[in-house]
Amino acid sequence: MLLLFIFALPACSATASSDNEPPIAAVEIPVPAESDKSALIALLRQAASRQGFHVDDGSMQWRDFARQAKDLPPEARKTIYAGVWNGENDDDLIAVVDDGEHNGRAWVIVYPGKRPTAAKRFWRDVYVSVSRRWPSTKAIPILPSGALPLFHDLTMTLTGYRVARSAAKEYELNVSSPQIANDR
Incomplete structure (x- = not known):
């Protein structure tokens, strides 16, 4: 349980970049249904793999943790929770996806990481696909x-x-x- 909580820490901060660089972009995507959440994770995985990144989806584990936790604040209750990473050891955060405090509306926050050109290509790829699938996506x-x-x-x-x-x-x-x- 503690390991799961530690895994969750990098996505708790909106500026949790590996080099403390500001985000490239941040958007809110409506994901009210499980099918929307699954589609978003699949879209992120496709875009990430094209840049040599990978996605760790901790959504199910986070929901299990939240069910067991007592007095969990609203901002910690999430229905989607994932990270896009560069590197085998998850040492370079590229993007965070979560809907804490705004369930059903996933915030996708993209950072430059150690490979900013690849991160920007990832973001462009994600943005085109997200805009087609969820035209009501809003900039943050x-x-x-x-x-x-x-x-x-x-x-x-x-x-x-x-x-x-x-x-x-x-x-x-x-x-x-x-x-x-x-x-x-």
Whole structure:
């Protein structure tokens, strides 16, 4: 059980890159059904293998762990949980996929890793396929710090998520930042 929890730690941070580089991209994909989750994992596996990466899907193990855990906070309850890795020893994180705190809406966060050109090709491949299968995929803003805003600090706009004006100061965003949602 402890080993499973340790396996889960790298995906807990939105900036958990092996070189602490900011993400290349972050999106939210609607995956309400098991078939959607399976299709997303299969799509990631195909794109990853083309770049010499691999996918570790811990979704089932995480759900089993969550069922047994007591007092697990909502953000730790996930229905999809996977990592895309470069290297045999999982020492170079390329992407994290999870829906903690937003079940049924998987966040895919892609990092440059130690092979940034390959990671960008992976992202382009994933984005094309995801956009076809799930056209309602939404962009998640990457803050100037390289981190992602918390889910509850986001507001949906026509072009994707933006940081709620009430939370902008918390992220040290300038009041004129395009990452801030306009008040309605």
